[in-house]
Amino acid sequence: MSERPTFTLDGSEIPFEPGQTVLQAALAAGRYIPHLCYHPDFEPHGSCKLCTAASGGRTFTACTRRAEAGLEVQSRTEELDDLRRTLVQMLFAEGNHFCPSCEKSGDCRLQATGYDLGVMTAGFRHLFPDRPVDASHPEVLLDFNRCILCELCVRASREVDGKSVFALSGRGIGKHLIVNSPSGLLRDSEISSTDKAVDVCPVGVILRKGTGFAVPIGQRRFDLSPISAQALADAPRKEPDHD
């Protein structure tokens, strides 16, 4: 087997398979680049911008940039982490996030990323949008207040569940998640609590009813170790090479 090509990430050599993006290769090598809208099971689309990295003075989203041999990538610099902190602050200011009362606390990627990056303040004036919850479905709750518009549920429902339960409407700061049903309510949609779309939500928008607080706060995934230390778990689920 020939040597795999490599690029450097903050000075370390990262091997990659042709076709992999910078983020995919980094995660596969156990190196963390903060990200929220990326998920290994879906085509990256680069909307949250948390994974913004730089090379040769130009910035790009690491999740969409194809890895190239010899590329010198900077990611965990003070400047880029500062950018990421601002983006996290923007996401907190844009929605209504009350971590202490959120069922997802400790399992939430937005919260975990905020802690990991050292986001200490709100930074921006909160917009306090009016986003009513949809509790119409017997098994699944939708709390739009926490939506960060990563579109993972949109992609999962379309590509994995084959249902297209979710879509986006509006634009700009008015962009919002909508449900595919004549009434617009989840009750009248095709969703099932076993759908991938329910699992994939990185924050506390799509929640299974009847299971709340089954794991006590303090013992949840990101309570145990920071999100950056769990990068390997985010790597593509690929069988090891046997050659």
Added chain:
Amino acid sequence: MVYSSATQRGRQRSVNQGISASEIRDCVDAALARRGREPHRLLQLLVDVQASLNFLPAAALAQIASALDLPLARVRGTAGFYAFLSTEPWGRYRVLFADNITDRMQGSEALLAKFCRELWVEPGRTSEDGLLSVATTSCTGLCDQGPGMLVNGRAIGRLDSARLGEIGRLILERRPLEEWPAGLFHVDDNIRRAEWLLGPAAAPGAAVRAALDRVAAADSTALVGEIERAGLRGRGGAGFAVAAKWEACRSAPGHTRYVVCNADEGEPGTFKDRVLLSSRPDLVFDGMTVAAIATGATRGMLYLRGEYAFLREALDAVLVRRRRAGLLGSGICGSGVGFDIEIHLGAGAYVCGEESALLESLEGKRGVPRNRPPYPVTHGYLQQPTVVNNVETLCAAALVILGGAGRYRSLGTDRSPGTKLLSVAGDCARPGVYEFPFGVPVREVLEASGAAGAQAVQVGGPSGTCIDASEFDRRIAFEDLACAGAITVFGPGRDLFEVARNYTRFFAHESCGFCTPCRVGTSMLAHIMDKIHAGNGSQKELEEMGRLNAVLLKSAHCGLGHTACNPVLDTLKRFRPSYTRRLGSHTYTPAFDLDGALAAARRVTGRDDPAAHLENPP
């Protein structure tokens, strides 16, 4: 003039809510018959139904979703993206006042207030009897004859009290738009200076014949070669080499090639493409056809911004005439080349001027810029090789093929050959379209348009550059002030802070919302400018805007986000006192005004005595 109130006008059954199920069905059926049932027809279907019914009833969306085999939410999501589409009933007459800074400078705010007062309607709402709704919209491209407005999508310029009074009367009389006096809708071309592009018009199809002759004499690369020798660069603002774009499309693998004319001229202050489409439509279509011959494209699409819907009928008539003359269709001018053009309408989204967002919109989707690479030249419309060029670029390409690269090179500068159409508006005596060779100093443009004494000029619209009088010797060229041609002039009395505030609101309104920094950042920027405007600004806000700019430059998904802070940074640098004189304190003032928050309670209770206020500030 005082009219009866909305309630006095009688509790007539609202027209919108009164649409019957069969009327909706017939309307959608007709649109489907006209536009087809492919998913990429979605936006054109929505535009058609909206035009007939004034809004998009739930039943219409459901019928369209089922006919196109799309999820209902996808149809709703597309409808929700475009400002001119609505799933809620608007008034029978929807009046949109253009809200560009030039409209404001021409008195649009006072006119809007007067109109609303006299017709008993609140801005942003529909009157109780469903007769009319009044709101604002982004620049409608009538800056040279503003203030402008759209009534049910039809553009009206030169608003003043008399014309608005007439419009109010026509609305109260419920006269259909077709019966309104034609003079109301008249739009002038205002061509003030012609050089080459706007010179004597070539015969329709002359450039197409020249292109076919050239290809017959040499081969299909001859056209790209001539464009390359001319050094033609795109006129949309970025100045990309046209030959490189055409060649990349020509040599890309694909089963169908497309030529797209970008007529989504949304940059506030720009209107030269409107003038080309109205005065040189044959030249535009000649350019598209030349591009098709050069690249092997068989289908052309002209993406016309919704604000220019009034041009559509005339453009369609030109297409019919060209088909009859053998300039379009199979076997153009007796050659083996087949090419035809259709017109797509936008529906109020500035971001669709970005070429990949425009392609998404052409495909009937939300106008969100794509990730690149791949680029449109290889993966464009329906993932096929596609050339997207601006209206003016295509006109110039046609003339290059007709007159030769040498003639073109004799105009302009070395790095920016040719001429540029400038849309001049604002504080000048003769607003309109001026054609100058590239390299013209701003000062010369100001003198020609009667704008001596200007204190500032916004070159290239909000996403461009604001310059002050010390920079008027700078030149319009890709190597200095690169721009799509908007020249907005601000006279001595103008407040540049208010100019920048208007522009930040524009960006917040037009952000597509795809990426975090632009979606949230443009809104935050608008909030900060409002806070400074209200007298609650401090040094902290100025620093905050610098920080937002860094974030947008580094991480926004497209040019809209990258340039959203330009108006603030440019004016802050050159007209700092217009900001600092507004700052309340040097450290920090909260945006929240406690006493102001009680205003609603005072209004409801009819009180305004001292006890109804917090401790009064002096």
